[in-house]
Amino acid sequence: MGVTTDLVTYCAGALLQDLPPDVVARARFLLLDLVGNIVRARHDAESTPALLAATRALGLASGNAGVFGDTARYTPAGAAFLNGALAHSLDFDDTHAAGSLHPGAPVIPAALAAGEMVGASGATVLAAIVAGYEVTCRTALALPAGAHYDRGFHPTATCGVFGAAVAAARVFGLDACRTEAAIGIALSQSSGSLQFLSNGAWTKRFQVGWAAMAGLTAATLAREGFTGPAEALEGQLGFLHAYAPSPDPARVTQNLGTVFELMATAVKPYPSCRYGHAGIDAMLALRAEHALKPDEIESITYGVSRAGLLLVGLPAEKRANPQNVVDAQFSGPFVLACALVTGGMGWDSYRELHNPAIRALLPKVACVHDAAIQAEYPANMSGRITIVARGESFTRTVIVPKGEPGNFLSEAELRAKFAGLTESVLGAERSERLARAVLGIDGMADVAGLIRLAAPILSAKLAG
Numbered sequence: 096m097g098v099t100t101d102l103v104t105y106c107a108g109a110l111l112q113d114l115p116p117d118v119v120a121r122a123r124f125l126l127l128d129l130v131g132n133i134v135r136a137r138h139d140a141e142s143t144p145a146l147l148a149a150t151r152a153l154g155l156a157s158g159n160a161g162v163f164g165d166t167a168r169y170t171p172a173g174a175a176f177l178n179g180a181l182a183h184s185l186d187f188d189d190t191h192a193a194g195s196l197h198p199g200a201p202v203i204p205a206a207l208a209a210g211e212m213v214g215a216s217g218a219t220v221l222a223a224i225v226a227g228y229e230v231t232c233r234t235a236l237a238l239p240a241g242a243h244y245d246r247g248f249h250p251t252a253t254c255g256v257f258g259a260a261v262a263a264a265r266v267f268g269l270d271a272c273r274t275e276a277a278i279g280i281a282l283s284q285s286s287g288s289l290q291f292l293s294n295g296a297w298t299k300r301f302q303v304g305w306a307a308m309a310g311l312t313a314a315t316l317a318r319e320g321f322t323g324p325a326e327a328l329e330g331q332l333g334f335l336h337a338y339a340p341s342p343d344p345a346r347v348t349q350n351l352g353t354v355f356e357l358m359a360t361a362v363k364p365y366p367s368c369r370y371g372h373a374g375i376d377a378m379l380a381l382r383a384e385h386a387l388k389p390d391e392i393e394s395i396t397y398g399v400s401r402a403g404l405l406l407v408g409l410p411a412e413k414r415a416n417p418q419n420v421v422d423a424q425f426s427g428p429f430v431l432a433c434a435l436v437t438g439g440m441g442w443d444s445y446r447e448l449h450n451p452a453i454r455a456l457l458p459k460v461a462c463v464h465d466a467a468i469q470a471e472y473p474a475n476m477s478g479r480i481t482i483v484a485r486g487e488s489f490t491r492t493v494i495v496p497k498g499e500p501g502n503f504l505s506e507a508e509l510r511a512k513f514a515g516l517t518e519s520v521l522g523a524e525r526s527e528r529l530a531r532a533v534l535g536i537d538g539m540a541d542v543a544g545l546i547r548l549a550a551p552i553l554s555a556k557l558a559g
Contacts (some may be wrong), residue, residue, distance in 0.1 A: 097325075097326050097328075097329050097330075097344075098194055098237075098328055098329045098344050098345065098348050098559075099275055099278055099279075099325070099327050099328045099329060099333075099347075099349040100271070100275060100325075100326075100372075101347075101348045101351070102230060102233070102261075102278075102328070102347055102348055102351065103110065103261065103264075103271045103274040103275045103278060104271045105226075105351050105352055106226040106228075106229065106230065106261050106264075106265060106274060107109045107264070107265065107269060107270055107271040107274045108228045108271075108290060109225065109265060110222055111218045111219075111222040111225075111537060112218075113219055114222065114225060114355075115344075115355070118201075118225060118358060119221065119359060119466065120223075121360075122221055122224055122225050123221070123533065123536065123537070124362070124506070124509055124534075125189055125203075125224075125357070125360060125362070126199075126221070126224065126533055126535045126536065127509060127510075127513055127530060127534060128188070128362050128509060128512065128513070129188055129189065129199045129200065129203050130513070130517075130519050130529070130533055131512060132181070132184075132187050132188050132516065133162070133163040133164060133178055133181045133182050133502060133549075134163050134164035134516060134517045134521065134529075134549055135164070135185060135442065135516040135517060135519070136164075136181040136182070136185050136233065136388070137162065137164035137165055137177075137181050137182035137520070138520050139185075139442070139519075140181065140185060140300075140450070141419075141420060141452045142180075142297040142301075143181065143184065144185060144302075146180055146181075146300075146301070146509050147177070150169065150173050150176065150177055154170075155169055155170045155172055155173025155176065156168075156169050156170070156173055157169075157170065158170035158171060158173065158174070158443060159211070159558070160173070160174035160175075160208055160211045160212070160546075161174060161211065161543070161546035161547060161549075161550075162174050162178055162181070163178060163546060163549040164181075164404075164517075164520055164521075164549055164550070165549075165551075166483070166551065166557065168518075171208040171209070171212050171311060172308050172312060172559050173308075174204070174207075174208045174211070174253035174313045175204045175205050175207075175304075175307040175308045176204075176304045176305065176307060176308035177204075177206035177304060177309065177337075178203040178207065178208070178304070178307065179200055179205070179259075179303050179304035179305070179306065179307030180243055180291070180300045180301055180303060180304025180305075181304070182199065182200035182204060182303070182304075183197060183200040183251070183299065183300045183303040183304070183410060184300045185366045185442055185461075186299075186363075186366055186367060186368065187363050187365075187366035187442065187516075188200050188363065188464065189360050189361060189362050189363065190339075190360065190361045190363060190369045190476075191231075191232045191235070191356065191359060191361070192231075192359070192361065192369070192473060192474065192475060192476050192499065193235075193359065193474055194231070194232045194235030194236055194240050194250060194254070194356070195235065195241070195243075195244060195250055195402065195473065196232070196235050196240065196250040196251040196254060196255065197229040197251045197255075197303070198227070198232055198251075198255065198258060198360060198361070200230045200251060200303045200304075200307070201227075201251065201255030201256060201258060201259045201303055201306040201307045202224060202227030202228055202231055202255065202307075203224055203227075203262075203309075204259075204260050204304075204307040205258075205259035205260070205261040205262050205263045205307045205308075205310045205311045205314075206223045206224050206259075206263060206265075207220060207542060207545075208263070208311050209223070209262070209266035209267055209314065210223075210542040210543070211542065211543050211546070212267075212315075213267060214543065215266050215540050215541070216538040216540055216541065217536035217537045217538060217539035217540075217542050218534075218536075218538075219265075219266055220266055220373060220536065220542050221497070221536055221537050222265065223261075223262040223263070223265035223266045225355070225357055226258075226261050226262060227258035227259060227261055227265075227359065228258060228355075228356060228357040228360065229258075229351070229355065229356055230257050230258040230261045230262075230278075230376070230496040230513055231254050231255050231257060231258030231259075232258075232356035232357070232359070232360070233346065233347045233348070233349075233356055234257050234258070234328060234335075234347060235250045235254045236346050236347075236356070237328070237342050237343050237344055237345075237346040237547075238250070238254075238338065238342050239339070239342075239343070239346075239406070239473070240473065241402060241472075242339040242340055242341065242342075243339045244402060244405070246289065246338065247288055247289050247428065248287055248288065248289065248555040249287035249288060249291075249299065249302060250285060250287070251287065251303050251306070252285075252286060252287025252301075252302040252303050252305065252306045253285045253286060253287045253338060255287075255303060255306040255310070255427050256281045256284055256285050256306040256308070256309045256310045256313070257278055257281050257282075257310070257328070258287075258310070259281070259306055259309065259310020259311060259313075260277040260278055260280070260281040260309075260310035260311075260313040260314050260317075261277065261310075261314075261526045262310065263279040263311045263313075263314035263315070264314040264318075267314055269314065269318060273317045273318065274314075274317070274318075275323070275325065276317040276321065276322055276323040276474045277310075277313045277314040277317035277323065278313075278327045278328065279322075279323020279324040279325065279327040280312075280316050280321065280323040280325040281309060281310055281313040281323075281327070282324060282333065282334055284305075284309035284310075284312070284313065284327075285306075285334060286302065286305075287302040287303075287306070288302070291421070292406070292425060294452055295417075295418065295420075295422040295425075296421070299421070310319070328344065328347060329344035329347070329364045351354050351552060352385035358500060359500050359505070360500070361498045361499040361500060362498045362503070362504050362509065362512075363498055364498045364508075364512070365440040365441070365505065366424070366440075366442045366444075366445075367423070367424045367425070367430045367440065368407050368424055368425045369496070370399060370400075370403035370406050370476055370478075371403075371407045371430045371478075372478075372496040372497070372498070373399075373476060373477050373478030373479075373493035373496045374397045374427060374430070374431050374478045374480055374493075374530050375431065375434045375440050376493045376496050376497050377431055377479070377480035377491035377492065377493045378431050378435055378480055378491075379434050379438065379439070379482060380491050380493050381482060381489050382435055382438065383523060385484075385489055387435065387482065387484055387489070389432075389435060389452050389455070389456055391484040391485055392435070392482060392483075392484050393459070393483040393484055394459050394460075394461070394482070394483045395431060395432075395435075395456070395460045395461070395480065395481070395482050395483075396461050396462075396463060396480070396481040396482075397416075397427050397431060397458075397460065397461070397462045397463070397479070397480055398463055398464070398465025398467075398468050398478060398479035398480075398481070399427070399463075399464065399465060399468055399477075399478050399479075400464070400465075400471070400472035400473075400476075400477070401464055401469060401472075402472060402473070403462075403468075403472075403478065404462055404463070404464050406425055407425055407426065407427035407430075407462060408462025408463070409426050409462075411461070411462070411496060413426075414427060414428055414429075414462065415458055415460070416457065417426050417429050417448065420448070420526060423445055423448055424445075427460065428455065428457045428460035428462070429448075429457065431456075431460055431480070432456035432457055432460060433447055433450075433453055435456065436453050437452065437453075439513065442493075442515075447461035452496060454522065465478075465479055467479070468492075471494055475494055475495055475496075475499070476496060476499075477492070477493060477494045477495070477496075478492075478493055478496075479491070479492040479493075480492075480493075482532070487488050499550075510530055512554045513526070513530055514526055514527070514530070517529065517530075517549075520551050521549065525548070525551075526551070529548045529549050530550060532544075532545055532548050533545065
């Protein structure tokens with residue numbers, strides 16, 4: 096059998112009770128994190144009004160599927176699309192360092208939409224989410240992700256569509272043959288470009304939502320008997336060979352079922368490109384340790400890997416002059432200056448985009464390639480900060496940024512992030528109730544009730 100067949104054979108039979116307890120617990124935490132992102136982005140991301148208007152215009156707002164943080168009902172495809180796009184709209188969603196992607200945003204919305212279509216239990220959906228993470232991350236590792244990036248692809252979308260398809264197929268209860276068809280159908284829909292970096296475009300968010308919807312569509316077609324190509328991943332004209340120069344197809348199934356890539360997934364403590372997080376960690380530590388003040392700074396150097404430099408450092412002129420939220424999310428100079436000036440980096444930090452104190456620091460920040468940091472890539476998104484101030488040099492290296500599996504957030508920290516994202520939309524009481532429901536998803540008879548809990552004006556009676 097080929098790797099696609101081996102992969103779907105495992106995923107189609109995945110049951111929650113057969114998964115290691117730590118994997119199940121981590122999956123709940125990752126779900127909680129993504130739901131918080133969706134709720135806040137539904138009300139606070141600048142691209143949301145256009146997404147909602149287009150969804151309505153396309154006739155996707157006339158069904159019985161839900162979007163977190165929304166009182167309206169959508170078709171399953173519309174819900175998968177919106178939840179996926181919203182999940183990625185704040186750039187605050189989970190990351191897989193070695194795969195250089197965000198696995199949750201395409202996978203979880205597809206699984207939940209499929210769950211609403213068939214009235215699936217929470218345990219079924221959670222098992223499907225785990226399977227979707229494995230497919231997404233393992234596909235990226237087989238490219239590998241760096242070579243895929245060099246061709247201008249956005250792996251969260253290109254690889255995520257396969258994870259979304261398998262997750263939805265698992266919720267539908269498709270056998271291995273039909274699940275392989277779903278992956279084959281998803282191959283025709285794998286897309287995602289890094290060109291959004293040129294002008295802060297919103298397509299980064301859109302293409303992730305599209306991957307969620309495309310994966311759901313692929314699984315639905317497969318469920319109805321539609322045929323997809325065999326060997327969709329490893330075939331000579333399949334995904335891996337078409338989207339990267341020297342893939343390693345065997346990596347897709349290496350240690351499958353014993354090593355879970357979901358456990359290598361990180362949660363972001365800051366809503367910006369993950370390649371800037373080591374620098375933010377280092378900056379906040381140096382600020383606290385040495386009481387550094389903005390007007391004392393002569394220069395700041397941020398050493399990163401080549402991939403990190405591409406995303407947060409180049410072109411230097413653009414990164415030093417962000418004009419919008421997307422620009423700022425991918426600006427090493429902005430997030431570092433913001434951390435130094437304000438002592439933090441949260442979603443509301445983007446209100447400081449034109450803060451004069453931050454703007455004055457931007458020209459003093461240089462992002463550079465660092466050979467020692469490069470050696471940590473792709474296993475770690477590391478970084479090194481060097482600050483010259485008061486005639487002295489202060490340096491801090493962060494190998495494993497906060498939120499990575501080796502430096503993971505505690506449950507209290509995860510719930511604090513969730514509350515910070517959702518309380519302004521739902522209120523403290525409903526936010527807490529939603530958090531409890533998400534963390535108890537595997538005890539739910541029907542996942543539809545989970546999404547209804549996240550409606551901002553839903554009455555307590557209906558919420559029950």
